[in-house]
Amino acid sequence: MSVGREFDVVLFGATGFTGALTAEYLAANAPNGCRWAVAGRSTAKLEALRSRLAGINPACAGLELLRADVTDPTSLRALAARSRVVVSTVGPYLAFGEPLVAACAEEGTDYLDLTGEPEFVDRMYLGYHARAVATGARLVHCCGFDSIPADLGVYYTVQQLPEDVPITVQGYVSASASWSAGTMHSAVTAFSRVRKMASIAAQRRRVEGRPKGRKVHGVKGLPRHEEIVGSWVVPAPVIDPQVVLRSARALDRYGPDFSYGHNLAVRTLPAAAAIVGGVGAAVLAAQLPPARRWLLGRMESGDGPTAEQREKSWFRVRFVAEGGGRRVLTEVSGGDPGYGETSKMLAESALSLAFDDLPKTAGQVTTAVAMGNRLIDRLKRAGLTFRVVDERPKV
Secondary structure, three states, rough: OOOOEEEEEEEOOOOOOOOHHHHHHHHOOOOOOEEEEEEEHHHHHHHHHHHHHHHHHHHHHHHHHHOOOOOOOHHHHHHHHHEEEEEOOOOOHHHHOHHHHHHHHHHHEEEOOOOOOHHHHHHHHHHHHHHHHHHHOOOOOOEEEEHHHHHHHHHHOOOOOOOOEEEEEEEEEEEEOOOOOHHHHHHHHHHHHHHHHHHHHHHHHHHHOOOOOEEEEOOOOOOEEEOOOOOEEEEEOHHHHHHHHHHHHHHHHHHHEEEEEEEEEEEEHHHHHHHHHHHHHHHHHHHHHHHHHHHHHOOOOOOOOOOHHHHHEEEEEEEEEEEEEEOOOOOOOEEEOOOHHHHHHHHHHHHHHHHHHOOOOEOOOOHHHHHHHHHHHHHOOOOOOEEEEEEEOOO
8 A cells, every 4th residue: 555655646747748737737736735746757858847837836846856767667666656646647558558557556556647548448457457456556547538527527417316216328528629749649549459449348348247236338329419419419439438337337326227328519510520531531541551650740749739729728518317207417617628627637636546535446446436526526626617507307
């Protein structure tokens, strides 16, 4: 267990695009007495980051800098041994993430990341869940826009309905935002490994099993117009529904028969068609090495939207749920989803693991299972919205 460690939180990959935003958030919002540090492979870049952070919070002038590299497992093991919680923003995680997960599982250190890569999450479950259970480590993936709004949004929504009843939920995502190089590289990598991803997912299903006496299943919808949200919707090819269903399997509060569908919501039919065509083209291109190299070369590591672009960005996820004769419409919303709000979600997740009174869990767990309402409360105080839009008897 990680009691008595030198640091409460260590941020690994702090000099990258999202890592630096997360460090800035911690500099401004970490509570007094929080012992945190930043880590990466370049001491010079870490020193430059510390100087910027000191402009936000003068106390950061003494922030400790830790050198660690994904190619040096010994440095990662030493990093994990010094902290109660380690946060990683170093992606693509399939390429760079496993050594730190392994180190944290072995040292009994809580681990958080921003991955949206299903294959990585499944591989980490197969490789390290059992060891983390034994050491007490909590391995919590997908702690940014992938997949906190969906996971905690459904968790919040389910609590608005009666207990011990069948529940159906549909999620509808609307957003306006730009990508960073890291996000693009992760997406292209995932698209290029569709067959391997399916194979690893099947292995996980065989090992993990399903809850006894309860049903939990996903709903694969078709492109359609939904009057209740006033949008055209298409199924979203993201990790969010997988995370939601894992929370539902772990928590009895989701009821004896739970189903979930996850969709992108757009205003017009041509926009919906463009999304379907664009995703299909990207998946096809990612299978061909020359096309994949071209896609990966469109943005350089560290590139991302400007502060002005992030200021104009927003997201909204609406959930339509039915159960026990009731229908409820809820909403989770905020500003720039990929970076401003993602860095906030990641930092608050780390602070929640470090300081909140949470249910006793270990192994690979979701944000709903590990932190639930404690993290929702933190995110609401930090400016995200969780609200009930409408509630009425089911017609």
